[in-house]
Amino acid sequence: MTLPKDDAPASTAKSQEGITAGIGELRGPKGDALASWSVTINRPHGDLYTFFHDFAHLPQIMDNVDHVEVIDALRSHWVVKAPAGHLVEWDAIITEEKEGELIAWTSIEGADIAHAGRITFQDAGARGTVVTATIAYHPPGGLLGKTIAKLFQREPEIQVRRDLRRFKQLMETGEIATNARTTKQFDEEMA
């Protein structure tokens, strides 16, 4: 089987070989699943990088992240909501960063979900910035775990897409859209 030779991102490859090649571009544990999504945000790439670079900001846009503790310039501790009310945890370390352009990280030994991720901020001129997040991971519990996670909508592909939409909303509008009518409803949705 030959690898795809077109210009499409590896995450869109039809073959596992193509996906594996995409995973190979990330530093860290090599899972066999790849989740990736892009949004265009009508803001300069430097602003977006600055917000994202402080991982303590991320629970604002990442619904399934309970909290992030920043340990030092490179290391952070993540507590994340998993299906059926469980929490999963890991320590992550930044493996690469380019001011205004790119942040890559990986989970370190002992993580509940071993993964490696990268977010890029690409200047799109008058349209703002193309933000692309890519995560390679071992689906917990294999295919069955992935299916269960999807049922509870905590599957990385769905989360990446939704989290990027919230990032866009917050950066473009200063708030995250909600259909809650009362603060009580809002708190229930956030729980």
Place this chain on the structure above:
Amino acid sequence: MRALTWHGKHDVRVETVDDPEIINPRDAIIKITSTAICGSDLHLYDGFIPTMKAGDILGHEFMGEVVETGVKSTLKKGQRVVVPFTIACGSCYHCGKHQYSACDNGNPADNQDLGMELYGQPMSGLFGYSHLTGGYAGGQAEYVRVPFSDTGPIVIPDGLDDDEVLFLSDILPTGWQAAENADIEPGDTVAVWGCGPVGLFAVQSAFLMGAQRVIAIDHFPHRLELAKKFGAETINFEESKTYEALMAMTGGIGPDAVIDAVGLEAHGFFVDNVIDQIKASTFLGTDRPHSIRQAILACRKGGRVSMPAVYGGFVDKFPLGAFMEKGLTLKTGQTSVQHYMPALLNAVIEKKIDTTFLISHRLGLEEAAQGYKMFHDNQNEVTKVVLKPGLAPTPAGKESRHV
């Protein structure tokens, strides 16, 4: 507060629910003074729209008084505003191009998945119109929470009645956009299928844009009379053959522009059918896309097709060959209400457009369920029902006031 809530097919109820509150900085709370039942609300009433949940508050045509503002709202307490039915952020790429109905951010992130699956891109948020379009509570209530209140609502100057400006929220801009999408040139003949509120506003707009003749098509005599009042010629499709009549009335050329203000909406927007394409094509392919098919066949060669009518899924027997061979242009889409509101408010102030003619019934909010039933059962007489939360209900058992 009291609010009209949806519970299922032909089951809407006025109930007591929690008052809305400010959630986000750009929010405002509006105390509703007038809110209309839209033709598209009937399709919620008929149970055709998927992703509805029991207890959802309906209503996307409303106006009222600002009673509370978030820290970033530019509105002031006491202002009277009309609220667009499309929820748009004002700051994304699409809003920058005034394509407000394509706003990226009005729809909550989680609600965008379904639109993406169905249409390839998520839709903007709308008030009171299912969870596909955001799951926002609507305005057939005493109060409503309005997100992005600094960019959507338009402040109404003193001296204008609610009835004159309420329709800036949806149907007036929708009729106007329909005519604008028909790229009318002076001297044109424009045919309009459907003399509901949108069709009737399209008739008025087409004349204002320079159409020489407008031909209105419907089967409700009362609605055709209203079109005639604005100078349209009429075809009642129960009495005359529409295509033949249009050919005869245009010297065999066909109308220069055609506007479909009927659409599939009357028969719904079935997500289960969309998912089950075979079902969809069987159901949606019966007679409901009739108006757009007929419009394409009747339109002159090189003419323009404007489609304000709502289509939700797939249609069968779409005359793509005729469309291509005749070199037609089609423009469509949900209305970018925010783009049209200021100019249309001026048109109302200058009395260039009449809106009050449309209102056949004014009811209290407590009579809302009855209003749905009347509108549903008698579309000839009942052209528009406006609910006024401040209006006392009529004595029990009596027919609602007909103003």
